[in-house]
Amino acid sequence: MIPDFASAGTPATPLHLVTPDSLEEALSALPAPAEAWARAQGFAAKPGEVLALPDAEGGLAAALVGLGDAAAARRGRFAAAVAADRLPAGTYALAGSPSPAIAEETALGWLLQGYRFDRYAKQGAVKTALLCPEGVDAARVQAIAAGEALTRDLINTPASDMGPADLEAACNTLAQRFGARMAVTRGADLIAKDLPLIHAVGRAAAPDRAPRLIDMRWGSEGPALTLVGKGVCFDTGGLNLKPGSSMGLMKKDMGGAATVLGLAQMIMALELKVRLRVLIPAVENSVSADSFRPGDILHSRKGLTVEINNTDAEGRLVLADALALAAEEDSALTISMATLTGAARVAVGPDLAPFYASEDSAAAAIAAGGAAVADPVWRMPFHEPYEAMIEPGIADLDNAPSGGMAGSITAALFLRRFAPAPYVHFDIYGWNPKAAPARPKGGVGMGARALLAALPQLLDL
Template sequence: MPHRDFATGDADALPLRLVAPETLDAALEALPEVARGWARAQGFKAGAGAVLALPDAKGGLWGALVGLGDETARRRGRFIAASAASKLPEGTYALDPATDPALAAETALGWLLESYRFDRYAEQFAPKARLVAPEGIDAERIRAIAAGEALTRDLINTPASDMGPADLEAAAAGLAEEFGARMAVTRGEDLLAGNLPLIHTVGRAAAPDRAPRLIDMRWGDQGPTLTLVGKGVCFDTGGLNLKPGGSMALMKKDMGGAATVLGLARMIMALGLKIRLRVLIPAVENSVSADAFRPGDILASRKGLTVENNNTDAEGRLVLADALALGAEESPDLMISMATLTGAARVAVGPDLAPFYTDADEDAAAIARAAARVADPVWRMPFHDPYEPLIEPGIADLDNAPSGGMAGSVTAALFLRRFAEGTRYAHFDIYGWNPRPAPARPKGGVGMGARALLEAMPDLLGLA
């Protein structure tokens, strides 16, 4: 849950004005004389994220100004005003009622996201500035989104010592209990009996208390069907294709897809969307032991397709394959997978964009429009059919790691599409980590694409 909520009551709240350079003069003229003189004496220019506390005539705190920056800064940034939550003096603040409604909603959400702290292992500085929910915004929706994002961040930030497959299962179970969802889990050798061989293969080398499993959660009994599939590789050594130490440092985040779909599921359930939701999470640890799967092995899958395993470090697509095949058997109205799948995606678009794949132009357009509205940037990538032969090795139906090193994200997506065949499908190849602090996005685990998908749900699923 977020560490902060909106402040209650605004009778004594301090005025908070969001100001752009082009509106600065008018904003200053509207201030009380002492506050106006102070702002001018301080040379406040309304630069992006600049904060100025304003005195009253008795030397107390009257309120504050927050700079939005010029047009270029606003185009390049998002949640610019949210950084004020960490910069302002202690107090309860209220936005000017004349604030643009869209800006007020973005600032309110950003304020809660900026106030997030991961404090499980060490005390963290918590912002002391509180914000009254601005009039005219959907405060309950913003709370639900912030809570879902906080869940995602907490799960990703937790190291693998405390976030193995069983811990991820426990997190899903807690969510299911909170919202009255149903959950079933298939573990260990039962994966073979349940025809989920790829999940078992990838996770079988882990210690018994970190056995592989498939988490299957269902919620809702009316409306269109949505299946979310999240990669839950709780730690990825690379298997026998062992990663170098530098590449292993952030592998606690390799369950970022699972964390993101659980965060999105929390948003959906908290808001009571009229859909029938299913969440599938293959939760494994890709370890090294005498029982580890090997390069060159031919692997069986739930769908019946055989896979030549040419890299044990391309394990995420293997566990997703069985989960997607299972999900596709029910022919949901829409199936979405989210995974920290390829380094190639990060090379292509960096850590800030969530690349996604879909064959449906209408779905792509709906997701892109929604992403722009809620400042959750995405970028469509191609399911490029001419690359299909790259994932067909000849000795087996599919190759999980084609040689050549080109189009790695595209070939991974094409591999997954084979297992979602016959279903309306979108795949997100996310990073799940913010390498540098930014407004509303501290360094560390971060959700990508979830808010865009939530915003797009009415168009994607025909919700009223």
């Protein structure tokens, strides 16, 4: 659940965004009782600092929200969003003339701060509303917030209610809403349709959680854009069983699929002129007598053979078949998103979305897009000298090179063997381990807003 902006014309309390540099000017411009109150409270415009200001009769005259200084802005984002939960109930409107970037970030942050995952327990709804700031495209911001909410909902839903069939149902709901076309290949049909890696990873699951490939298409004009999302709805590790401490968050192992679907919703809601294709291999990596095994050599759709040295490196396998399928059609750009490696998290932590790009121009556009919309990304290298690490000798490829070095890079190189060019791959975390402004603890989209901002340049829209 995510709120909307207040209706235009609703009476609203002024909301002043204040930095330490603008503090004195902001306080001096207030009515005398409000100024005296702010000074008495020691308001210093620290990031996320919120103060309600009384009028002469003790009512609510205005509110101050601190943004912090430039260094604080570099250290965090969505500082003003916390006001949505900390201010008294009511409707607010930005006062003064904040820059377009700050106004848009505040507007989006306010909506994202109001997100609640209430499927299983009631959550206190946000009691404040914001008038969309002047000059901000309300429909665009609402579409972005709604796409992010979809991603969060899908990741936050436990595997008991988000297996492969449930992920398919979520895709079908999205397709019906926007008039997209959808085809699904399930179970043994994956073998008949030459998608053997997806079948191998998911075949150990119960029949009602059978593996499948979801193929959704939307749009009839413009450049072709293909999004591929890892949909491992739960990952036990397979026969290379994860320890309990590593299995606890594995409901989020379909975070790539969830993020792709959130981005797809944004694209469709904004009616971008693209021919969109979304491919999601949806599986559960389970343990049974039919599990694929360490030492097995599997065949892929592309014809390359893969030696299995760790059944817990399954995400790249299901993505490989989906990417090979994508490569059979011309596309202006193919993007994969996956909660793929712990190595990526060790490298950049949970806040940055690391990505790989086959073209420098695409990498520059994505980096610029991320900076513009407060969705931080970081380019990683397709370091070709490491290609030898994914070549085991008795098969074409190794799904889990030994040695523990460069795990995210070798996974990306593995995927590149199957993907068409130009190609971008995101190795995301998909989880916010600690609540932050506009980002509660739990599932979170990473990189989708950066990509949305970059698409005009990436696809020459």
